[in-house]
Amino acid sequence: MLFEIPIWITILRGTVIYLALAVILRVMPKRETGSLSPNDLISLVVVGNLSASAIAGEATAAADLMLLAAVVLAWSYLLNLLEYHFPRWRTIAQDTPTLLIHNGKVLSENLRKEKLTEQELFANLRKNGVDDPSRVRQAVLEVDGQISVVEKD
Numbered sequence: 667m668l669f670e671i672p673i674w675i676t677i678l679r680g681t682v683i684y685l686a687l688a689v690i691l692r693v694m695p696k697r698e699t700g701s702l703s704p705n706d707l708i709s710l711v712v713v714g715n716l717s718a719s720a721i722a723g724e725a726t727a728a729a730d731l732m733l734l735a736a737v738v739l740a741w742s743y744l745l746n747l748l749e750y751h752f753p754r755w756r757t758i759a760q761d762t763p764t765l766l767i768h769n770g771k772v773l774s775e776n777l778r779k780e781k782l783t784e785q786e787l788f789a790n791l792r793k794n795g796v797d798d799p800s801r802v803r804q805a806v807l808e809v810d811g812q813i814s815v816v817e818k819d
Contacts, residue, residue: 668727669730670727671727676730676734676737677733679723680737680738680741683721684721684738685741688741688745688759721734721738745759760809762809763806764806765806766780766782766805766813767799767802767805767815768803769803770800770802770803771799772799782807787799787813791805794813794814794815796817801818802815802816802817802818803817803818803819
């Protein structure tokens with residue numbers, strides 16, 4: 667027998683776990699999913715391993731594992747297509763950029779919302795060659811976790 671587990675169970679298990687992980691990653695603050703520290707990387711590897719175990723269950727046959735891989739890749743491709751073709755879906759699936767500094771004023775409420783400290787913000791400003799927040803027209807926490815800085819003229 668080619669598959670050890672019924673195909674529909676493998677597809678359902680892969681779908682449920684993939685979509686659950688997509689939702690979990692969507693609600694995490696942007697800075698957790700953007701630039702990765704070593705601890706973040708370790709966490710992702712562990713989560714990936716646990717997710718693989720949850721998806722695979724008792725699957726050991728090559729056909730079952732290939733089907734699981736195909737399901738995960740298919741969902742990734744499908745969600746990317748949805749984001750590309752339907753801007754409304756993109757607003758649900760992706761976070762929006764967050765303004766952190768506007769005309770030299772640090773927006774503390776937005777820092778709190780993104781779980782970002784002033785020290786982390788200032789370190790990112792220095793990485794962008796800016797030593798004083800008053801020289802910043804805007805600093806934005808992008809959806810990929812990076813901070814972009816636009817200096818005043």
